[in-house]
Amino acid sequence: MRQNDSWYQSTANPAPAHPTLHGTERADVCVVGGGFTGISAALELAEAGRRVIVLEAERIGWGCSGRNGGQINPGPACDHSVLVSQLGTEDARKVWELTVAGVELLRCRVARHRIECNLKSGILLVANKPRHVDELHAWQASLQALGYDRLTFHDRTSLTGLVAADYHAGVMDEGGGDLHPLNYVLGLGDAAARAGARVFEQSAVLDWQEDAAGVVVRTATGQVRAGHLLLAGNAYVGGLLPWHARRFMPIGSYIGATRPLGALAEQLIPSRAAVCDMKHLLDYYRLSHDNRLLFGGRASSYDARPERIEPAMRKRMATVFPQLAGERFDFLWGGKVAMTLNKAPQFGRLGQRVLFAQGYSGQGVALSGLAGQLMAQAVIGRSEGFDLFARMRHAPVPPGAPLHTAIRALALLWYRLRDIR
Template identity: 70%
Template sequence: MSMNDSWYRASVGDVTQRDALQGDITTDVCIVGAGFTGLSAALELAEAGVRVTVLEAEQVGWGCSGRNGGQINPGLGCDHGRVVAELGADDARKVWQLTLDGVELLRSRVKRHNIDCDLKAGILLVANKARHVPELQSWQHELEALGYDQLAFYDRDALQSLLKADYQAGVMDWGGGDLHPLKYALGLASAAEAAGAQILERSAVLGYEEDGRTVTIRTAAGQVHAQHLLLAGNAYLGKLLPWYRKGFMPIGSYVGATRPLGELATQLIPSRAAVCDMNTLIDYYRLSADNRLLFGGRASARDAQPNALRATMRERMALVFPALAEEDFEYLWGGQVAMTMSKAPVFGRLGRRTLFAQGYSGQGVALAGMAGKLMAQTVQGDAAGFDLMARAKHWPVPPGAPLQTAIRALALLWYRLQDSR
């Protein structure tokens, strides 16, 4: 499926077309993937004076970085308590701080590089059912115990001042927010190039070899010889990582954009905050700058065509906002999200010169940027943050697409059963 199906792509107009790799080149660091992870690493390295070349199989932001829901969250996809159980309280607190730093990194880059990406503050986590309310309050108290002071609880009645929808309660996180993800990716790319990075598009990597002194990365039309290789393809890495090192499975996720709703948009979401519910198979939505409702969710075990999910997604949207029961989506698109069993990301090394980071499990807008920075720091000799994140343990993902699809389908069925309770 093409990124051209998305409202994000339609709304940015003409974009820079970059050259493809031709022949052999030499660089200090080669990065595979021009999404948030790779572009963040490229910007960090280029600003430090490191020669860096990014190879992108399609165009900048073509994968999840340019198609996602645009919601910015601190934290990992898993509960903080799970991180404590695995890493201990002190290191878990360091991980939490890294995720906060990831949000601040995003904001500071938008400001410093003047990236026009519709960035705004506020994300609202809402309880679908009465049993979710104690969980919501427990989550709030857990983060406040870490010193996080950006959260405000709203009971069912008070929530109506923020969101005209039928939920049991909500917590507003003013430390989170939302943005236009493709505009942000394109802005990161421009900033990285201005700092000296080279970004080559339509240059799919076929393989790579490390000989102890360098890594040679091959495409159909050339080779890159580098001191270090950073794999930043996330759900679109293909076979560039051994199956037992991936640690994630790609899950299809979909977003629809309505027509511009005018004044109705702010009537539905008076706070204009991004919203995410507490089901396992979540609905998430927000308003665009031109007052479209961007409504996402409906995970799929297969890479389904978005139109096959149109009716289901319209029903979900109408359940949340009955006033939109007759509305259709002007744009409907999807892509692959890299989900891990634990919902914590996967960081790791292959050999002496290759690093990878992926599996952000829906938290990638800020977390991927921090992952790119940590990889860049590691290349420059400071591996403390990267090695901390790499300590998380992950179940290996079984090889073979048919088996993976069957496992995904069973997992999604289980999640639906959980959500129906």
């Protein structure tokens, strides 16, 4: 699906086109992927004085970084208990604290580099079913035990002052928020270029090889020889990461943007907070700065065309907001989200010179920027944070596109059945 079908692309800030790689270039670090992860790493490395080259197959922000829901959450997508079971109580707390720092990193970069991306605070987690209310209380208590004090519980009555939809309760997280993701990554790209990083677009990487002198990264029209390679393609990394190391599967996710709703927008979400529900196949939505409702969800095991998923998306939107039963979408787009089985991100190394980070499982707006920073720090020689995440174990994903599609379809069916009960 083309990115220029998205509302984000239609409202993107002006950004320069970068050249295609031709010939041989040298760098201290070559970064593959021009999204949140890759550009964050490039910015961190360039500011530390390293020679950095970024290779992007399309344009900066073309992948999930420029298409996602724009919702900012502290923490990984997995429950904290997953971290504790694998890392122990103390190191699980360190991971949590790093993810909170990742949100602050995002806010600081927006302010420092004056990135115009409509950043605002507040994200609301809402309970679809009565049993979710107890889960909300437990979630809030677990984060408060970690010292996180940005959460406020709202019962069914008070919740209606925040969002005019039929939920049983909700928790407002003032530490989260939302932004225009494409404008954010374009702003990061501009900051990285000003810091000295060199970006090449329309430069898809065909393969890479490590030798005694470093890493050689090859495109159709050139190559980069570098001391280190960072693979930051996430769901779009393809065959650059060996199948036995790629512990995620790409899942399709879609977003529709209504017409500008005017005064109705404030009636739907008086708080103007981003909203996410608690279903396994969740709905998430927020208001844009021009009062459109951006409504996301509709996980898919295959790449669907907009006209195929529009009826289902409109039905889900009308279930949440019956007032919008007759509304259509001015824009409807999608992309791939890298999901791990335990919903924890996957960090790792291939040999001594190649690092990768991926699998944010739908919660990557802040987490991916942190991942890029931690990869950069590992290259520089401060690998504690990266190595902590890299200790997380992930179940292997069998090779083969047909098998992937079948497994994804079965997993999504299982989640739909769990949402029914």
